[in-house]
Each structure stands twice: as C-alpha cells, then as structure tokens.
Amino acid sequence: MQSSSMWGGRFSGKPSSVAEQISESISFDNRLYKVDIQASTEHARMLARQNIITQEDFDAIENGLKMVKKEIESGQMQFSPELEDIHMHIEKRLTEVIGDAGKRLHTGRSRNDQVATDTHLYVREAISAAEEKLLSLLRQILELAQSHKDDIWAGYTHLQIAQPVLLGHYLMSWFWAFYRDLELLRFARRESMRSPLGAAAMGGANYPIDRDYTKTRLGFEAIYENSMDAVANRDYQMSFHFFATRLFIHISRISEDFIFYSTAEAGYIRMSDAVTTGSSIMPQKKNPDIAELLRGKSARVIGNFLSLLVNLKGLPSTYNRDLQEDKVYLFDTVDQVAMGIDGLSEILRNIAFFPDKMIQSLEKGFAQATDIADYLVSAHGVAFREAHELSGRLVRYCEENAKTLGTLSDGEIAELWQGKFTLPREILDLRQSPGRRQGRGSTSPQSLGEQFALAISLIGIKEQKPSGARPVFRPSTL
C-alpha cells in the first residue's frame, strides 16, 4: 500500500485519474488524523530511546506533529486526492515544516502497521465512547423501571396479549439485553487492545525497535505476537461490528414495541414532540419517527457488518488493498452506534406509559383465565384439564354477557361452577397476578426487587433518585 510518490524512481507512470478516484481514501480516513499523530509521536519517541534517530530529530518530529495537528483542527490543511490518505498528508506536511527529520519518522515501520495501529486506536476510542453511553442508557432504563415497579403492563407473545406483568419487569427485560451488549462490547475492547506497531510491512522491522515501549505509551495491553497476523487481522473490527449489530437488533425490537404501543389502537404509551412528528389537524396522529429511524438504522449497521465479512472472505493472507475499504463501514457504524444509543435514550426520556389503558386490554382479554385454572389446580387439586374447562366456562359466560372476569359476582361463579368451588376475589384482580408468579426472575415484585439490586451492583449506581420520583416528563407535549 505504498503511494505512487513513494516509489517514483524506476516507474515513470502515474495513476490515472480514474485510479486516483478509486484509490484515494482521504475523503473518509481524515478522521484518523488524531490517532495517526498520536501513534507517530510515540513511534518517534521509541526510535530516539533506541538510538535509531537522535533526540533532536524526535523533538522536531514531536513539535512538528503538534503543529500539523493544529493546522488540521483549525481547518488550514487542504485535503487532496493526489496525496491519497491522511498518513501521506501528515507526513508530507511534517517534512515541509521540519525538513529531513520528517523523513526519518517512517524508519522501522511501514504503512501497513501504521494504518493498523491507527485503526486500533480509533476503535478503542469508539468503544470507550460507546461504553459510556451504554452505561448511561442502562442507568436510565433501571431508573425508569424502578419508577414503574408497581404499574401493570401486559406481556405479549405473537403480538397478542398473554399475561399481566409489571411494567418495571418489562423495562428490565431490556436492561438485561443491553447489559449483555455491554459485556460484548468489553470483549470487543479486549480484542482492540493489542498493538500492531512494529509489525512493519508484515515481517517485522530491520531495526532494533521496542514494541513493548510503544505498546505501553499508546495504552495498549499487549502486542500482536505475530507480525503477519498483526497486519492481516480484522477480528477486532468484526467484533465491534458484531456488537453494533446486536445492539441494533435490540434497538429495533424495542422500537417495534414502542411503535406498536403508540398506535391509536393500542395507545399504551405516548412519545412527546421531541421524538415524534404529528399532524396539525389530526391530533391523535403522532408519527414515531425516531423509533422508526432507529429501526431502519439497524439495516444499515447489519449492511456495514456484512460488507466487512464479504470483503475478508477468501482474501489471501496479510495485507491486500481491498482492506482499505474497511474504514468506510467502520466509521459509519461508529456514528450509528452513537446515534442509536442516544436516540433510544432520548425516546425513553420522552415517553409516558399508560398502565390503566393496558389494564383495560387485559380485562377485555380475560387475562385472568390462566390464573383461575392454576388456582383450581394448586388450591383444590383439580386436574389441569378440568380446571381449564371450569375457567373456560367463566370466560364464555362473560363473553356471552359482555362482562369481564373482574366483574363476575361470587353468585355467578357459584352458579357456573355448581357450587363446587369458590374463587377468592384476588384471583380476579389483575393487579395481583404478577405477585403470584414464582421462581427467581419472574414478574413478581419480589423478583423485580432482586433484579434492581443485582443491576445496581453491576453498573454501580452511587446515588439513586429518591424512590417514587419518576423521570420528569415535559408536560407541554402531552
């Protein structure tokens, strides 16, 4: 991956303009400038420490790179496709500024390990930023769940109402999914903590370099143990893409829930204007645009991941120029991850839940029917099949008489069951249903409390909001 200007001499030809357009990467890799300067500085420091270059050279390089960085950050540097990539831009400018010492910067490294090092540093930073956002999202979900720990919600299967659950339990189901993503992100970070610097073109350097020194200075945890692997490897990028993909699978699913909950038909939640658009004359219409866009972005993130996989499939070992394109997908996915977490967080800040509406649906759906049957089995030893028949009898009676189970009188029950069994009122009270679910991890208040405690211990919330305090909801928009 040497640019034309580096191997002039023998070759009189130049890349054609088509080729230049195809091979330039400055249009997207300019965002590596900061990590490139960081890595170059530490490489030069090591060269001086190993007496491969002089201390004076290093001083010049360090100061020169600082100057170049300022020029880039102040917008003074003009990017040009002929100089191909950010590395060439920086190196050329450095040499203009400090002279021959600039040319000695590249001693003992190659473009291959340089690019690999920069990209590792970039991914590491993206992971740190994502981790912070994700932790903050987890805290937000936890607090939201705590503030809804007593509200009734419906658990769905097949998009059909199934059973009463606590809203806090529903919200915590997402906590655990995103917590697994955090663990996955941390796995991906470990893979990005290896330094390729010193692998040179792919066989190592012809100079007495000290890879452990640059590793430590650059904050890596280890070096690649094999120089060919260091240059060929894109595993750490795949792991980051996989994290992003799984995160967005979860985001697309919770978005789907919210889009459904906010339909006119369901009406279980309302999202404020901050994350919806509406119609000036159809007041009930609130388009859940942000949730839709996040769901849509899952497609982009999956596409980016796939691009990396297809690119790598069947490539010969070490470096092939195909790999230049990896940054296109990587950078876009880094951006989408930030928007995805921020966007979901923004939705959660702007959502109101209407458990009362949900309870009506549960009542209408005879959601106590299973509890009734289970009660007959547990309390009276009725056989499962008979219990279901007895429960079904109440349901049919309600249906035919436009009643709900909760409004049945004891007399009606006695008649329908020919006086064989009585039914405690609490079995008909949907609000008490979650409390009867047993076993750890169920939707009972006790289990939910255990989830909160474990979650707090995992993400280390220091000070909690006073109990009962719901996240503030902007009243103007509802």
Next chain:
Amino acid sequence: MQSSSMWGGRFSGKPSSVAEQISESISFDNRLYKVDIQASTEHARMLARQNIITQEDFDAIENGLKMVKKEIESGQMQFSPELEDIHMHIEKRLTEVIGDAGKRLHTGRSRNDQVATDTHLYVREAISAAEEKLLSLLRQILELAQSHKDDIWAGYTHLQIAQPVLLGHYLMSWFWAFYRDLELLRFARRESMRSPLGAAAMGGANYPIDRDYTKTRLGFEAIYENSMDAVANRDYQMSFHFFATRLFIHISRISEDFIFYSTAEAGYIRMSDAVTTGSSIMPQKKNPDIAELLRGKSARVIGNFLSLLVNLKGLPSTYNRDLQEDKVYLFDTVDQVAMGIDGLSEILRNIAFFPDKMIQSLEKGFAQATDIADYLVSAHGVAFREAHELSGRLVRYCEENAKTLGTLSDGEIAELWQGKFTLPREILDLRQSPGRRQGRGSTSPQSLGEQFALAISLIGIKEQKPSGARPVFRPSTL
C-alpha cells in the same frame, strides 16, 4: 414524514437535538436537488393546466425554482439540519423568493409521493449513465478480444490449468457476463419508469390532478396503478441494487483472475503504473491495487443491497420513516457502479497479455494429454479407457525424462506405443488445440468469429478499428 415546522400549531414541542441529528437527511439527499426541481416544475405546470393554481402562480414557481437551482449550483445555499431535507430547503427558499405562490406548489401532492418521484427520476438517470458506461465497456472487451483472437491462453478450473483456449475466447466469456448485466439493467430501468406523482400521502389527491400529464412531461412510461403501492414500493431500488451486486460479482471475479495472472509466479499479464503501485527497489513487484480495490468494492455494494433488504423486511405497508435511509445505500451504490465500470475499463486499457508465457505453462502441464487420448478414440476407435492409458504413458515418460509432450520424437512415441499407433504432430501442437473444440460456443477460431459477429450485432458497433490494431499500451511502463 412531515417536518416539524409543517405541523406547528397544536404542538409546542420541538425535536430534540439528538432527534434532529437522527432525522436529518440533508447531509445526503442534497444530491436530489435537480430532480426535485424538475418534478416540482412539472407538478406546478399540471396544476396550472388543471386550473388548480393560476398561470401566474406557475410562472412564478417555474422562475423561482430556476433561481433556487442556480443558488444551489453556485454554492450559495447553506444546508442546515433544522430544515431536515432537500425538499424543505427548496420549498422554503422558493417561498422566500416568490412569496405565497410558493406555498401553493405543494397543492395536491404530499412529501411521500414527492420523495418517491424524485428517487425514481434519480435512479433512472443513474441507470442511463450506467448503461452508457456498460456499453462502452462491452465494446472495449470486444475489441480487446478481437485483437487477441489468435493468442493462446489457458482455461482454468479449480485455479489449475486445464486446457488451451484462445485468449479472445477467455475475454469474450466476460463480454457475455457483462452483457447479461446490461439486460438486467434494462429490466431495472423498466421498473424505474413508473410515476408515483399524484399518489399523495398514499390515497391519492383531493384535487383534480392529471397524473398522465406529469408522467409524460417527466419522461415516465407509465404511472403506478395504485397509490398505496406507489408510496410503499422500493422494488425498482432493489432491482438496481441487484444489478449493481451482480455486476460487482463479475468484476470481483475478473479482478481475481487478473490479480492471479499478475503474480510473479504466473506472470501472464502486466498492468501498467496507471493501475498498479510498485516498489522502488523490487522491480518485479507490481501491486494490483485497482483490481484489489474493485474486488473489495463488491463487498460494499453487497452490503448496501442487504441494508435495503433488511430495512424493508417486515415493514408495515405504505410509508414508514425507516425508508428515509434507503437513499444512503442507493447513492453510495450509484457511485460505486460508476467507479466499478470505469475502473475495470481502465485496467483493460492498461494491461498487456503474455501468451508465450502461458504456452510454457501449458507445455509444462502436459496440456495436450486429453487431446492425444481424444485423438486415439476418434481416429482409431480406441476405447476411452485404453486411450487414456496410452496418453498417460507418454506423460509419464516425459515426466521421468524432463521432457514435454511437444518435444517427443515420433520414434519415442512409436516405442512407447509399441508401434500400434502414430500421432500426427499437430495433436502435439498446443496452438492447434483450440481449433479442434467443436460445437457452437467452443474455443475454436470459428466459434470465436461467430461470437464476435453476434456481439457486434447486439451492441451495434458502427466503425471498427482496423483489424490487428491492438489497443495502445503505454510502453514506458513495461
């Protein structure tokens, strides 16, 4: 998909800055400005013709849009995320410029059919551009094949040399593959030739619009027969992505061939500096960068295609905001298609084939062995199995004596075959092998001539280069 500023009134809230960042599309959809202005102009013309707006209004709109177009093309227009998309930018600016008439432009249409119309127009233009490039590539391949119609090349299976073929035949194998892509592109064009304009939000307009008139003015061939389908449909985009994907599958395969042919080990072709990079002190090293980048770009194009598929999967009918992202993948793939065809064309302009080197490999590989066996079957009625044994005997003798089949003397053959059969010299001449392949479409010179004739009739080359004239190759680089 109405922007916040359009439904102010009842809603006091505003999108949050996170939401604005997620929902803006101006950063990528600004390239629709030209087709948007084109479609708006024709829509307004129709409105005036139908007396829905006045002729004066139309004149103001037409002139105003021209002015806005100039402002955009001269770089005067500032794009801003708050105005979300290109449509809003143009509409707002138009209203600033011409006043209330600008507001009447949107009569009888909605953002949904407007965006759909723009995107159809855009895809149509991309298809036309791609068709022109593809036709030019086909002509180039044909001419290159014609100039190599007598050269010997090797046909490979499993990346192992199998049989002698004509280089022209090998090159024409790509002609037919890309010609199928041309047919596919034309299929995709048909699908992009339907006008969605007039579908409005998704049910049609509340005004006496004339969809056939705008269809004709905008150069469409038909209208969507169903307004809900018009707004929901992304089939024409899928077809374009599929074209791009298949094109790049072919490009990745020919690139793979060229990368292999140009290894030091093979040495069958050389690509000039216009499409390679080299090493100043290892003269034989020529990195086939452009071929590698094109192979790599196939991954990007497949990823873009997949993003559209995943986006659409499971979406409810008509418009959902997820669909805004379709343009991200579309625009990038349009760019890659142009670069892909141009890049391959550039490679073909800068390639030298070395058939003599290939013949050496064929000789070394005893590539006449099958021909010898087939000769014994055809000419002497020897059973297939015995013929193969006899041929194999010659090969083993050559191997053990470090000879090639072409250097065997008649005496050696007579001895090895115990005088049973003689072998005409031409069977041992690799250059005559292609001529013996029979049936249409084979690698014989006659079949190749038929392929040329058919190809010419299909792509309509008017004036051909004088026979024998090879494409000029820059001598300095070889």
Next chain:
Amino acid sequence: MQSSSMWGGRFSGKPSSVAEQISESISFDNRLYKVDIQASTEHARMLARQNIITQEDFDAIENGLKMVKKEIESGQMQFSPELEDIHMHIEKRLTEVIGDAGKRLHTGRSRNDQVATDTHLYVREAISAAEEKLLSLLRQILELAQSHKDDIWAGYTHLQIAQPVLLGHYLMSWFWAFYRDLELLRFARRESMRSPLGAAAMGGANYPIDRDYTKTRLGFEAIYENSMDAVANRDYQMSFHFFATRLFIHISRISEDFIFYSTAEAGYIRMSDAVTTGSSIMPQKKNPDIAELLRGKSARVIGNFLSLLVNLKGLPSTYNRDLQEDKVYLFDTVDQVAMGIDGLSEILRNIAFFPDKMIQSLEKGFAQATDIADYLVSAHGVAFREAHELSGRLVRYCEENAKTLGTLSDGEIAELWQGKFTLPREILDLRQSPGRRQGRGSTSPQSLGEQFALAISLIGIKEQKPSGARPVFRPSTL
C-alpha cells in the same frame, strides 16, 4: 470436479473420510435425478444422431436410464456418500445395467456442463411452478379485492391511521407488488433458458456435437455463446434468488400488516384456525402463526441469496469446487417459495375483514379533518393555512366534548365557524371520502374499477365469480 473413482490409475490415495463427508453432495443433489436423466437421454440422442455413438448404444442408454429412474422413484436405489453425487450414482448404475454403452454416455461432455445443464433445467421447472402459483395468488387477491370494493379501510403511514381508503384498494396494492414479482420471475426464466450442454469442461468438446439439437430437445431457447461463461455462470441462479427475496420482502410486509390487524387492539381482521393457533381459555387470543412463520421465512430466503453472493465473490473464472454448494441454497429457496405463496394464499382464504371496526377507528381518529380543510380550500377558496385552522377547531371541540366529527350538528359547526361557512354532511361521512380522491390510481371507486379491468387483462381471468360473491369463509371458526 471429477470424482476420485474416475481418475484412479496414477493416484493410489483415496479421499479421507472427513474429505468424503465434506465433498459428498448426494445428500442434497439427489433431487436432480429427473433432470439429469432427461439431459443425459437427449445428450445421448444427439451423440447417435451425430454418429458419435451407435443407435444401439443410444437405445440401450435410453432404456437403461428409464430403468434407473424407476429404481430411484420406487426407492430401490441406495444413495451412498462414496459415490458422491447423483450423477455418479446414475452413471454407475446405468453401466451396471447396460454395460459398456453406459460408459459412452459421457462422450463429448464433462461433469461441468452436465451439472450446469441439470441445474438450469431444475431452475426452469421451479420457475414454472412458481409462476403458476403466483398467477393463482394474483387471481385470488383480485377476487378478494373485488369482493371488498365497497368496504372502507384505513390507509396507514408510520403505523398510524392516516386516511380512509377502500379495502379493495388496499388489497390491490399487493396485487401490483406481486405482479411486479411475476415480471421479475419471467425475467429470471429468460436467463434460465440457455443451454450450457456442450461446453464440456469449459472449452467445448473434442467431438462433432450439435449443441442446437440438444438445446431444442431440452426446451431451451438459446445456447450459451461461450463455453467458459457457460460453466462459470450463476447469474440465472442469482436472478431466481433475487425473485424469491423480493417476493418474500412483500410477503413479510403483508404478514406484518395482518399480524397487526389481528391484534386484540386492532381487531380489524380475524384469521381462522386453519392458519392460527389459540388458547383454550383465552378465547380472544389467536396467534397468527402462519403469518409469523412466513415473515420469518423471509430471513431464510435472504440468507440463502446472500450465501450464493458470498460464494461467488472473488472466485476465479470458470468452475471452482466452491460452487457445488450453490444447490444447498437453491433447493431450500425453491421450497420456501412454494410454501411462501401457498401460505399467503391459505391466509387469504381464511381471513375475515371487519370494516365496521375500522370505521370506528377512523371516526375516533378524526380522519375527516383533512377532507374538511380541503373542502374549504376547494369550495370556498379559503387559504390552506386558514382552512386547516378551521378544521382543527372542530377537532378540538370534539376532543374536549368526547364527540366525533361525524356526530357534530350543523349548529355546532355554525357556532364554531361563526357562521362563515357551512359544511355538507357528506364531507363528514367517512364512507364518501375515498370517492373524492382524484387522479388515476387513487382510492376512488372509479380508479379501483380501472385497476380491476387492467388486472384482469394482465392475468387473463376467463370466468369470474358472480359479482358480490365473497370467498367462502368457514363459519365454524369465527
């Protein structure tokens, strides 16, 4: 792609058992037996016609192949991994049955063109079967739409009710989507109508074969013009996969609609037990399993398509053994296509629509608001912005007084509008809203009638059901 047993002689080794397991394809390619025997028979017929084999040999081969076919169809043939693929099984058995003539069957062809020919024939048959099913689905949708041409339905955007449409119009939106799939399928068929037979290994045959004769006998429309392309090409398979993918994208979207419509919250449709599962004691719960499974199957079909793309990406030209796997994805997708169309058809046969329920939602959602504003603009020349304000005033009044627009009295309207304008009752009648949508392709009854006429002309329905006759719905299940 020659099997070990074919090149014994020189090679003492055998594939290892691991290798045998990896390389066998008989476990999935046995379903090619019929087309393989068909192609072999015609190849042999041509060989005899060209005097390459004798008439006696051909007769033996033809009869032998018939016998082998019977053995396969009666389950007598034991498939064994050592014989690798179906071609070897048939050839070996043929030779056992008819002796040496069987060995002459392979004259002038190779495994490469044989497999390619078989797969073309197989895809062609799959396409014909899919076309028949798709035409039948189109007829069914058309009839269903006709039977619902007067019913009111809601058009959604963003999964939010937007405007009243005719249910027939909604259903026809799917007709047009699937009709495009039919056109795509026909494009794919054209690509599968080329005969690769005679391409041999990849350079053509060493015998005077007649490719046009086998082409015609096998029902192909053309031959591949280039033998290398014939063996390398998988475009026709890609096109079939693309058809399947797009079909399933559509199926996944209509399934999503139906899953939503059949929620307890929406209740707009009910699917019978034939395509749902339920709960014995929660009578309102009907899990839309088949719709969900079809939506899920879209993932499988996309994955299969992608597998082919990734397989092909970067492959060197002509045949590589990787390509053996293409049949795994192909066969599965052929099965899914059949199930997808049948499944959707079954759902449509078992669905009841409840337009009255939908009208309630439209009323509750003030879906007349836009019509009111448009009326003021059209009939009274009120400025758009003011018209919307006036309409919004009615909506707010309704909201505050728990009314719907349809129940407003003329007096209330007069008061709210300070007597400036009156409002014809039909504007408030949701059922009349579709009729006001203008332009071809809109949801008006007239446009819907035009769609029916065009649809009938396109798919050629001969005898239609008497008007008004709805598809019979099994009453027991609702």
Next chain:
Amino acid sequence: MQSSSMWGGRFSGKPSSVAEQISESISFDNRLYKVDIQASTEHARMLARQNIITQEDFDAIENGLKMVKKEIESGQMQFSPELEDIHMHIEKRLTEVIGDAGKRLHTGRSRNDQVATDTHLYVREAISAAEEKLLSLLRQILELAQSHKDDIWAGYTHLQIAQPVLLGHYLMSWFWAFYRDLELLRFARRESMRSPLGAAAMGGANYPIDRDYTKTRLGFEAIYENSMDAVANRDYQMSFHFFATRLFIHISRISEDFIFYSTAEAGYIRMSDAVTTGSSIMPQKKNPDIAELLRGKSARVIGNFLSLLVNLKGLPSTYNRDLQEDKVYLFDTVDQVAMGIDGLSEILRNIAFFPDKMIQSLEKGFAQATDIADYLVSAHGVAFREAHELSGRLVRYCEENAKTLGTLSDGEIAELWQGKFTLPREILDLRQSPGRRQGRGSTSPQSLGEQFALAISLIGIKEQKPSGARPVFRPSTL
C-alpha cells in the same frame, strides 16, 4: 407456540395441510431429543423436590423418558408432521407409556421456556465439541510450525512476494487467528450458560418452582434474571453464529493461500490425494477440492448468520413464531463448524511444503533488495534515499545480466558501488534475512521461539513430539 392439539376444545378448526407443512419443525428439530429429555427429567425432578408433583410421578416420568429415548435412538419412533415438533412427539409418547403422570410433566413450564432451555443445552454441547476440535487444530498448527521453524517461506502482500519469512512464522500467524476464535468461542459459551427454565410463557410460573435447582442440575452457571428476556433472547445464538462466521473467514483465507500455493505456477505446496482430486492423464493437475469446499462453506455460514439477524430485526418482544426457524440456521452452522475444523485439520495432515521452490521465487524477485538498503543505512549511515538508489543499482544490473543478487561477486558489487562500500555475503543470503527482523513478534527465529513458548503455555500441550519430527506424510501420494 401451542400446538393445535393442545387447545382443541373451543376451536373446531384444524390447521390446513399447507399450514401444517409450514409450521412443522419435526423435520429438523428432532435432533433436540436428547437435550429435551434431559431438561424434562430435571424439571420433573425439581417438581417432585418442591412437592408440586409426587415422587411416584417423577419416577414414572424419569423411566418413561428413558424408554422414549431408547425408542428414538433405535429408530422405532415415527416422526409425523401432525405432531409438529420433537417436544410434542416426546410428550405424547410419554403419556402413552406412563399415563396421566406424563401430563403433569408440563406443570410450571411452557413450550417457550422448554424450547429455549433445549436450545441452550444444544448450543452448549456444540460449543464444547467445537472447543475440543479447535484446541486440537491449534496443537496441530503449533506442531507443524515447530517442524518448519527453520524453513524459509515468502511473506506476501497484494499476492505479490514481499519478504522472506520463516515458514513456522507464517503458520503461527494462523495459530493466533484461530486462538482468537477460541477466545470468542469461550465468550459465546458464557452466554449459553444461562438457564431460561422457569420463565414459563414469559412471566414466570404459577407454581413454587426452584430455578436454581434445575440450573445446577443442568450444568448452567446462572439463570436469566428476567423471564421476558429469557424467552426473547437469541443473543447466545448470535454469538455462536458470529464465532462460526469469523472462524470460517479465517478458514477461507488460509484456504485461499493453499489454493494459490498449490497452483502449477506456484508449486510451493502439494496436498495429497486425501484432500484433492486429480486427472488421470494430466499428472500435475491436483484440484484442491477440500480447500475450495471449505472456502465455499464460509458463504453458507455467513448466510446462516444473516438469516438469524434478519429474522430478529424488528421483532416485537418475547416470543414470536418467526423464531421457530432459528434452529434451521443453527443446526446447519453447527455441522459446518465441525466440518470446517476437521477439514482444515485434514488438509494440514496432508500437505507438503516446498521451501526450496519458494527460495527460488524469492531469489528471482530480488527479495534481498530491502535488506541491502537497510544494511547501508544501519551499518554505514547512508541516507535512506541514497541507500535505496545503491541497492536498486545492483538489482538493475542483475536484471540486465540475468543474474540474481545472491550470485553477484564482490567484484561486481565493488564496481557498481565504485568501491565506496562492501557488502557482507550474509546480507545476500535470503536464509539469513528473517534473523535480522527485530522486535517481538517478528519473523526472527528468536521471536518464533517466543511464540512457541507462549502458545504452549496457552493451550497446555503436555508432551511434545521430539524436535525435528515432522508430521508423517503419506509418501505414496506425492
């Protein structure tokens, strides 16, 4: 996900035959029988321990399940689509065998947590099997690398020879890639070590179950903390697919290397008949079928992964019937992983490397040129640019005189360099080049020794082969 036969009562209808075909899973999920019986047994044991069922019931269930297992394993059980899935088959048969106790097995669980538990157990077993195979592959690579620690090989970039490396170093580059896959597999295992049993339909059970007890009995490390998450979650499957995908990306790359190395043009390796196919009369042709098939299988594994991602994208929370299809992709990928590792291992067992052939290529490619320049810089303080010019002078002389750098005499060098510098012979000796690469992880023998030591400590090889002992290669096949 209740089967029709479970909710008979109220519903008179039956699934149609089309629906039955779409919804059955017994054709693929029968391989869950063992883990299903295992999980059912432990669930029943817990029920008895908690006094939810009697000890007698448990004994009957345990024995009954053993019997059913035997019936399945002996092929006595007939699988039938009407009974849909393996769970129904087992439950129905159990009840036939032991009567009413069988019906009590399902107390306190639902099909949802049952299937989830089975699949976790299945994935866990697949992971254990893959880990064992992967460890064995790592040991094999390490031993192979050790046996080639002194052989010269070429490092490639862009498929162009770049520098001499040690063959052991090249082989170890794959060790580290597969070792990362092992770490990823272990991450995936952690995710599969959670028990969903007890989540019931999705809200927990109405019985005093003990989830920790079944967790421990089934060998899980933890339980899912949230019942809704337990039923919805497919993360552990995604992680396994990601592992498989990354593994196969690596396999596809090493396969690509081997396919290239084994071309007639390269000739650097030879794979024996166990993993290749050949041609009876073209002795040099050895088709690398197994390597090609493994490369091809990477496509299948990626497609399977993608199917799961697309399936999950946008699904509402907890269980949807779409998810039934997850097992189709999972099971196939489990099979491919086993074949992939075994296949690569088999290739490595059947490969011979020809370093001498590689050295010829390095010589022909003037691969010492960089070393010469680096020597001048290091030893004589020559400026980089001048050093390269001096080295290039030798190369050009060699080229023009058909020599290689290794055959230059001291006199020739002196003349070309005008006596300014001498060149120690060892700089021209390609075999000494790797030893000059510095820094940890380079291709020097010292670094390679360090890699071996670290690798041994990581995968814990107890007894090593005596040094120098190469893996036995079957001589008959080369």
